Structures are given as structure tokens and as C-alpha cells.
Amino acid sequence: MARRPLPSILSTGSAQIARSRELARTAADSATDVLHPLITITRGLRRLASAGRRRWAETPKDKRGPLLFLAASLILVVVLVPYGPLLAVITLMAAAAWQGRDRTPPAPEGPDESQIQRLQVLYEALVPYFSTADDPAPLYAHGGDWETVFPTQEFDDSGRVALLVIRYPAFFPDGEAAARARIEQLLAAKSGRGREYHFVWDEEGNELTLSVLAPLPTDFAAQRFVTAPGETVLGFTDPSGVQRTLPLAHGEERRDVPPVVWRTGVRSTEPHLLAVGQPGSGTSTLLRSIALQALPHGEVLVIEGGGTGEYACLTGRDGVLAVEVGLAGALAALEWAVQETERRLVAANHARQAGDPPPDDTRHPLWILLDRPTAFTHLADTDGHTDPQSLLQVPLRHGRAVGVTVVVAEQFDALDTLSDAVLQHTRARVALGPATKQQLEAVLGAPPHTTPVDHVPPGRGYARLGSGPVHRLQVPATPDPYDDATSDAHRQAVLDLLPPRSAPADTQTLPPVPAEVVLTKTGEADAGTAKAAEADAPDADAMAARPVGAEQVSGAGG
Secondary structure (H helix, E strand, O other), rough: OOOHHHHHHHHOOHHHHHHHHHHHHHHHHHHHHHHHHHHHHHHHHHHHHHHHHHHHHHOHHHHHHHHHHHHHHHHHHHHHHHOOOHHHHHHEEEEEHHHHOOOOOOOOOOOOOHHHHHHHHHHHHHHOOOOOOOOOOOOOOOOOOOHOOOEEEEEOOOOOOEEEEEEEOOOOOOOOOOHHHHHHHHHHHHHOOOOOEEEEEOOOOOEEEEEEEOOOOOOOEOOOOOOOOEEEEEEEEEOOOOOOOEEEEEEEEEEOEEEEEOOOOOOOOOOEEEEEEOOOOOOOHHHHHHHHOOOOOEEEEEEEEOOOOOOOHHHEEEEEEEOOHHHHHHHHHHHHHHHHHHHHHHHHHHHHOOOOOHHHHHHHHHHEEOOOOOOOHHHHHHHHHOOOOHHHHHHHHHHHOOOEEEEEEHHHHHHHHHOOOHHHHOEEEEOOOOOOOHHHHHOOOOOEEEOOOOOOOEEEEEEOOOEEEEEEEEOOEEOOOOOOOHHHHHHHHHHHEEEOOOOOOHHOOOEEEOOOOOOOOOOOOOOHHHHHHOOOOOOOOOOOOOEEEEEHOOOOOO
């Protein structure tokens, strides 16, 4: 069914509304400047009237008569005196202007004593790094003036630095990562621990800007995101990091939040994703969020190596091919995934040779989600089975062309046990939970421009898509709805997104794969091998589906 284009009022309305708001704000500011004297006099008259009413109410009743006689006498004298009414009006306007003046105490200019002391401490701490013995005119020297090197500074309510612009000498090696890291670590320690700092190095102007980042919101629950097919919301980030916002429901309100959007498909440069974190950091939450976003448009195959039942809520749902927690079930599911990938490659190749568009079943998204696959490696070595990671090579290498996406979640301590195929083909990276800069750089390929903190909420970390910048990330709350520790609001949000159940878990089977595809034993056949093997394939209508028994779903099959 063809998509109808959005009405112009919906596609361009936001820009027009923003422009109208800006024009209205500018007009209001101009009117306020022009009418400022009138506003001041009106405010003063109101204050004088209020003072007169209070004085009248405080006057005893036996003295109100003489007071009225005195007021009437003054009015009579003003009327009889030459130019009396004019002078009375001028006097009244002057009194009203004086009473209506802005009485807000002016903000203190410059930092106070405690803030000056903080700046002096920062200056003295930077002297060993930004000074040399043979510098004829040093910017930094012990006992020097901090005002020459800190042109801009702002402080928060607690008196700690919130924004600081630092000038440094031209000889400082600001192009070296190690030199930058030393300065950033020093500034973070001296400005106050427990906060995230963002550093911007201006190498041309020899200036470093330090700013404190506000915590990312953690109270956004799982929901339907306004995205195009092939787009997956990994989480939310800082407004300055991306040029796009999504309308999200936050209780009864709606807020625009900047997202980190991961694009998959044929033209994606990062078709597969690797998420790494500490236990309890939120990697399983990320996989559940991805699964709930993928199910309306495709099919999902879940393999859990931890065996904790984090994905039991997906079992038997429409679009969920299987949820495997045992070694035997994982091997069976991944072997089927290899066959399905090769079948799609053969079908797409035949269509291209015939000049036809690819079949719909080769473009239907298939998501393979693996949580802690290295847990099966030891079991496979002990029992003499194939390592499930070896079966990922075909989906990882050729999956982008036929709509197959692989998402792997692993812990930091098992990162070195991931196969080379996983590390080479997962160009989209996510690191969650507390981690050092070295760990983040090892996962993301580049260090973040912020200082990691020791204590972060679940789902908090960093994301990098391909060779792009590193973004702060907060994964939307997508907990296991069967967990007793889950709040009712978040549990209901996840349950509302789950598709209906299609079949009992004990009768669930994987779809059949035609016999056109002949697999190699290791599952490492590429597109050329699949095409060559197609000519020698036996004539059969379909290959029987590999059943996924209830014992495999429950974990007893491994």
C-alpha cells in the first residue's frame, strides 16, 4: 500500500511555528523597550494607590474626618496656586516613577571571594603544564594573575565552576591525546568530582572551553518512536550532539528529546551493532528496546547466553522466531540463520540477473539478537560442539544486502573472547555503565569528549556509529515486565508494545529454508559459494523446519 505524503502543514508546520514564535518574541521585546517608561509609571501609581489604601485602613475612625479635611485643603491650595495642577501632575509622575523603579538588587559583578579562590587554585594547578623556564612572557607563573587566562567563567548555585574558558600558550602540544587527557583529568578533579565535564579544544585560538553537562533524563519509558523504516532509536543524548528531536510522551506531557538514531539496511555503513557494559549496566535493556522497535517491521531471533530469562516476555509473540537460552538451541537457531541468509542471497542474485527487483522476503528485516554469546564458547569447547560465534560470519558479512541485522551484547571482561568476525563487522558501538577512558576507547574506537563518572544509572553510557562522533547515551527504560522489581508504569509500557502471542512456546518452529541452499559445515559460505552450490542442490520443494522445542526455550536443551 503506497504511503501518502504528509500534509504540508505537518511537514513544514514546526518551522513556521518556530519562526512565528521568534517574531512574536522580538516584537514583545521591542514593545517592552518602547513602553518601559509607561510601564514604570503605571507600576508606581499602583504601588502609591496600594500605600494610600493601607494608610487609610490603618487610620483610626475618629481621625479620618480631620484627615479628609486636610486632603481637601491641599487640593484647594493646588487648584488656586498658579500652575498648581501642572506642578501636582509632574510631582505625582515623578513619585510614581520613583516607586515603580526596578528594585531587584543588581547581580554581583565578577566572582566572589570563594570563587576567586577556586579560580586561583585552578590557575596554580595549571602552571606546571602551561609554563616553561625559557618563556620570556609566561602566561602561567606561580603567584600570577588568573584574570589574564580565564576570560569567561560561570558558577552554579553551589559555587562550583559551571563554565570556564582557558587560554593556554601556543607551545602546548594540544594535538596529542595524552597531553589533552592530563589537562582534562586535572580540571575535572579541581572543579569538583561527580559531574560530567565537556571539553572543547580550539587549537587555532589556543583556548579550552570547559562546561558542565546536565544529567540525561532517565524517566523516559519504552514507547513507539516517530521514526522511518530502518531507523532504530538507541537512546537519547545532549541537544548539542544531534540536529534532530523526537516527540516523546512523558506522563501526560510531550517533550522533544534529541535521539541517537541507528540506521540499518542496504545503504547503511554500520549494519551491525555491538553493545558492551558491566553487569547491570543496561545492555539487556538495550536489546529489549531494539527488539520491540524491530517487531512491527520484521522478525526477531533472540539467543541469550546468560540463561537468566531476560527475554521470556518475547517467547511465542508474533514476529519472534525463537528465544534460545541453551547451547543446542543456539546452534540450531544460528544454523538456520546462516541458511536463511544464504537463501536470501541466492534469491536476490537471481532477481538481479533477471533484471527484477529483489523479492519481498529478501528485504523483510531479520534481526538476530545475541546476549552474552561468549557464555556458550566454554560449553562448546567442553562438549566438542561448534562455537556459535563461528556461525555469525555469514550473517555479519553478507547480512546487510539481504536485510539481516546482528546485534551482540557482551560484558567488558569477556570482550577479548569475541570472535574476529564480530569485532570487525560491528561498526555501530555502544558502551554502557561505568568505564575508564581506556575501556571506552577500546570499544568505541575514539575517546569521549566528556569525563566518565563512577556512578551512573542503568542504561547510561556512550554510543558511536561508525566513524562518527561519540555521543552520550541514555537508553529508554525497557525492563523485563516479569521482574518483580519493575515499576508498574514501566511494566505496562513494555507490555503495551509486545505483539500478541501467535503460538504456544512448545510448538514454536523456525520457518523452512528452501533446498536451493547448500551449507558448508562451518557455515562460512559466502555469496559466491552459495551461488555455485545452487547449481548442484538437490531438487526439493522445501527443507523441513528445524523445530525449537520447549526444552530449548527453557534452557534445558543445552
